[in-house]
Amino acid sequence: MSENPVNRANATDKHVGTRIRERRIMLGLSQQQMANMIGVTYQQAHKYERGINRISAGRLYEISQVLGIPVSFFFEGLEEERVPELNERQRMCLELARNFAAISNEKHQDALSQMARALASAAIAAE
DSSP states (O other): OOOOHHHHHHHHHHHHHHHHHHHHHHTTOOHHHHHHHHTOOHHHHHHHHHTSSOOOHHHHHHHHHHHTSOGGGGGTTSSSOOOSSOOHHHHHHHHHHHHHHHOOOHHHHHHHHHHHHHHHHHHHHHO
């Protein structure tokens, strides 16, 4: 039994939205910041990320420019069987990146970065 084309489009829209969200979080941008950068409302950006509203080719290109990646990034992994949710480690890494980017004091960012390097070095040395 073949998959309904409407359902496939929804799955693709959700995949693209998830990839937008992942990249936005990696860059430490809020939905509001990204919405402002691409000239849409916060609600529209939220609907794009959830796969509720489809994204036109022109808008997808604009989003790729704002996020600094090629359009093809949004479709990577589409043909593979994807795990529906991020695992706990991936979620923590994305949260860490978002929180780090939210720190406005460069000295605090530098101190946190040095601490992370020190902890990583200690973990490697302990192996």
